[in-house]
Amino acid sequence: MSVLVVGSVALDSVETPFGKADDVLGGSANYFAASASHQTNVQLVGVIGSDYPVEKLDPLKARGIDFAGLEQMEGESFRWRGRYRHDLNSAETLETRLGVFSHFKPKIPAQFTDAKYVFLANIDPRLQLEVLRQVKAPKLVACDTMNFWIESRRADLLELLKHVDLITLNDGEARQLTECANLVQAARWIMDKGPKTVLIKKGEHGAFMFTRDEIFFAPAYPLESVFDPTGAGDSFAGGFMGWLARTNDLTNANLRRAVIVGSAMGSFVVEGFSITRLMEISRDDIERRVADFHRLVSFDKALNA
Ligand code: AMP
Secondary structure, X not given: OOEEEEOOOEEEEEEEOOEEEEEEEXXXXXXXXXXXXXXXXXXXXXXXXXXXXXHHHHHHHHOOOEEEEEEEOOOOOEEEEEEOOOOOOOOEEEEEEOHHHHHOOOOOOHHHOOOOEEEEOOOOHHHHHHHXXXXXXXXXXXXXXXXXXXXXXXXXXXHHHOOOOEEEEEHHHHHHHHOOOOHHHHHHHHHHHOOOEEEEEOHHHOEEEEOOOOXXXXXXXXXXXXXXXOOHHHHHHHHHHHHHHHHOOOOHXXXXXXXXXXXXXXXXXOOOOOOHHHXXXXXXXXXXXXXXXXXXXXXXXXXXX
């Protein structure tokens, strides 16, 4: 099955302790799509301004990502400027310029409306809701968000939670949204608002998946050097959703596998700026990294040695 994503298609300017890049390809939808395209077909909905260097999207098109839902409007493209200091777990947003996103009304192309797997990547929750109204009978709807929207669109975000099956967010965002310092309580708070599954990402400390009945934890891959953490969350989500759509299996065991595929994809993207690494890797690389994860967490539970 294919996966439908709506999110930002951006130009990012990023500063890390290892370098600086200006106006590179970014945005939640691009990272998600680049990552998910290793598993399945991806349909993308978003908007760019008249200034967007569309040729930057060619490598994504070459991977088969369907951009029929990408609108180009008169005006400036969405731009995000961020910085990471030595704590690579959290980005400091220096500037967010919504540009054409501030008057965008997403229109889902007819051929995308029967999507079964839908990811509402990080954008204005009002737009996420608007997309959801246009898809007919999805099997799994997941969303992401960030501090910017938790602060400025809280009521819309709470409305959105009533309509999604799953949410991904990082630990800081979970605490901010729920006002619970404890992540187990934060996950319960979110599940009470609608989503049956809550994925809380903790950067280099891994990710938790909470459902009513169980908690699963995946470590982050212990990389020796992290170059640019931008897009780790969206690439995680792309791997996770891409795997679920490819296998069309929503059992708990497969959700766990999806978390590991997501963790593998997050670990690749941070090895380079923008989506560079996601464009280089193959399914074999992903499989090898998943096998590494398996070795990383396997142990013999017998204590009677
Ligand atoms: P992450 O996976 O969380 O590191 O997401 C990084 C991407 O999110 C960047 O490429 C940004 O362009 C994008 N982004 C940053 N702020 C926003 C926002 N307020 N709305 C939508 N996308 C954003």
